[in-house]
Amino acid sequence: xxxxxxxxxxxxxxxxxxxxxxxxxxxxxxxxxxxxxxxxxxxxxxxxxxxxxxxxxxxxxxxxxxxxxxxxxxxxxxxxxxxxxxxxxxxxxxxxxxxxxxxxxxxxxxxxxxxxxxxxxxxxxxxxxxxxxxxxxxxxxxxxxxxxxxxxxxxxxxxxxxxxxxxxxxxxxxxxxxxxxxx
Amino acid sequence: xxxxxxxxxxxxxxxxxxxxxxxxxxxxxxxxxxxxxxxxxxxxxxxxxxxxxxxxxxxxxxxxxxxxxxxxxxxxxxxxxxxxxxxxxxxxxxxxxxxxxxxxxxxxxxxxxxxxxxxxxxxxxxxxxxxxxxxxxxxxxxxxxxxxxxxxxxxxxxxxxxxxxxxxxxxxxxxxxxxxxxxxxxxxxxxxxxxxxxxxxxxxxxxxxxxxxxxxxxxxxxxxxxxxxxxxxxxxxxxxxxxxxxxxxxxxxxxxxxxxxxxxxxxxxxxxxxxxxxxxxxxxxxxxxxxxxxxxxxxxxxxxxxxxxxxxxxxxxxxxxxxxxxxxxxxxxxxxxxxxxxxxxxxxxxxxxx
Numbered sequence: 205x206x207x208x209x210x211x212x213x214x215x216x217x218x219x220x221x222x223x224x225x226x227x228x229x230x231x232x233x234x235x236x237x238x239x240x241x242x243x244x245x246x247x248x249x250x251x252x253x254x255x256x257x258x259x260x261x262x263x264x265x266x267x268x269x270x271x272x273x274x275x276x277x278x279x280x281x282x283x284x285x286x287x288x289x290x291x292x293x294x295x296x297x298x299x300x301x302x303x304x305x306x307x308x309x310x311x312x313x314x315x316x317x318x319x320x321x322x323x324x325x326x327x328x329x330x331x332x333x334x335x336x337x338x339x340x341x342x343x344x345x346x347x348x349x350x351x352x353x354x355x356x357x358x359x360x361x362x363x364x365x366x367x368x369x370x371x372x373x374x375x376x377x378x379x380x381x382x383x384x385x386x387x
Numbered sequence: 388x389x390x391x392x393x394x395x396x397x398x399x400x401x402x403x404x405x406x407x408x409x410x411x412x413x414x415x416x417x418x419x420x421x422x423x424x425x426x427x428x429x430x431x432x433x434x435x436x437x438x439x440x441x442x443x444x445x446x447x448x449x450x451x452x453x454x455x456x457x458x459x460x461x462x463x464x465x466x467x468x469x470x471x472x473x474x475x476x477x478x479x480x481x482x483x484x485x486x487x488x489x490x491x492x493x494x495x496x497x498x499x500x501x502x503x504x505x506x507x508x509x510x511x512x513x514x515x516x517x518x519x520x521x522x523x524x525x526x527x528x529x530x531x532x533x534x535x536x537x538x539x540x541x542x543x544x545x546x547x548x549x550x551x552x553x554x555x556x557x558x559x560x561x562x563x564x565x566x567x568x569x570x571x572x573x574x575x576x577x578x579x580x581x582x583x584x585x586x587x588x589x590x591x592x593x594x595x596x597x598x599x600x601x602x603x604x605x606x607x608x609x610x611x612x613x614x615x616x617x618x619x620x621x622x623x624x625x626x627x628x629x630x631x632x633x634x635x636x637x638x639x640x641x642x643x644x645x646x647x648x649x650x651x652x653x654x655x656x657x658x659x660x661x662x663x664x665x666x667x668x669x670x671x672x673x674x675x676x677x678x679x680x681x682x683x684x685x686x687x688x689x690x691x692x693x694x695x696x697x698x699x700x701x702x703x704x705x706x707x708x709x710x711x712x713x714x715x716x717x718x719x720x721x722x723x724x725x726x727x728x729x730x731x732x733x734x735x736x737x738x739x740x741x
Contacts, residue, residue, distance in 0.1 A: 225563065238564065239562060240563040241561065244417075264645070265646055265652065265724075266645065266646040266724050271725075
């Protein structure tokens with residue numbers, strides 16, 4: 205049985221909602237039930253933003269999660285707010301470029317990804333930390349297949365400039381390789 | 388059929404266009420602005436008109452004018468905006484004009500906030516304006532159901548010549564889920580021979596919401612009541628889910644209805660015998676079906692994102708034969724699966740009493 209509850213949080217502008225949408229579209233492409241629920245209103249315009257994505261093989265009831273099994277925190281305020289909510293045994297993916305604090309919970313699997321540093325190192329500092337994180341997540345935990353995520357990226361960027369496709373696909377690769385090669 | 392991941396607000400707007408709505412009048416308010424945004428580009432594409440009115444009061448009276456011509460027309464708003472529309476809705480109901488109003492409700496009272504809430508149940512279901520009238524009220528719980536009920540809303544509005552309110556909330560409006568847009572299919576409707584379509588050779592018609600003769604006005608009221616009874620006989624709808632012989636029956640509509648579905652599933656894992664009763668039509672309320680479903684249960688737990696509004700209708704149905712319990716949050720706080728389960732455990736251990 206497949207059932208993933210994924211919470212993604214960060215600053216408005218870090219592409220938190222976009223990352224969630226790519227995951228949801230990829231899950232839909234694979235034939236799963238999916239839902240995407242954002243924080244909305246003023247907080248998505250520069251404050252803290254978050255969204256919950258559920259990918260499941262059964263009809264989705266609650267679209268928010270009290271105890272997400274996967275939690276991605278892109279900045280420090282989100283780290284402090286959401287780390288306590290993660291399900292015991294769950295995965296906490298931390299953007300360590302912006303989160304200095306260490307996770308004190310010992311019952312979580314922590315995946316540190318210095319996304320902003322990776323962007324500087326490999327992608328001229330392009331603002332694609334969200335897609336780097338996505339690549340890292342999928343290399344560790346295949347909530348969806350990488351190919352589906354790539355298709356979903358193209359779908360979600362439809363109508364945008366073409367160089368954004370290539371940049372995002374490259375960012376996905378950077379995140380994936382970072383985890384896959386255990387760098 | 389192709390599935391598209393779509394936001395609730397955009398899905399309701401696209402469904403309206405596909406249902407033949409060509410006229411929209413509205414005024415911005417969060418959390419439903421994507422409806423207006425979408426229709427502002429979509430309606431001109433199909434030869435329709437999108438118009439941002441100067442206020443909700445103006446918007447609902449523009450709806451009145453458009454509906455009087457027989458056109459399919461809609462407006463949308465949220466809590467405070469829908470409050471401003473109540474005078475117009477009373478007039479639409481009195482003049483028996485079909486239209487669709489979407490309320491993506493938010494925390495109240497007053498300006499409240501922009502988070503999801505269900506505290507507009509009384510306003511929608513009991514008639515928020517003056518006079519003895521009812522709206523047909525539909526409560527979708529998924530984005531797909533929002534699409535399907537939008538189709539049905541336009542059909543029911545025309546069939547019964549009555550305003551229909553789709554009562555969603557900020558969560559349903561803002562969330563994305565996969566949807567398919569099947570072709571709306573409904574039985575044929577009677578011609579709108581009452582519609583005012585300009586000077587011609589036909590008979591003189593008028594669409595008004597007043598009658599100065601007491602007997603005339605009473606006759607209109609009695610006619611409306613016959614219509615509401617007919618609605619109860621023919622159009623009630625609901626969803627059930629879970630154990631066929633539940634110990635506790637959970638009752639909730641819209642967003643809470645789907646949360647309760649998770650509660651039923653999680654409860655089953657813990658050995659609990661739970662079932663869900665989710666009214667889809669809030670008016671007409673599915674009284675007979677709920678009465679049947681309530682037979683033999685130890686208790687009913689009503690959960691709402693308000694402090695007990697549909698609760699009153701549930702209590703009227705069971706008339707004290709079954710204990711009715713209530714769990715509610717308001718102001719944008721969303722009930723969680725684990726707290727509802729904990730409450731159910733408390734009920735079964737009889738730690739909580741009526």
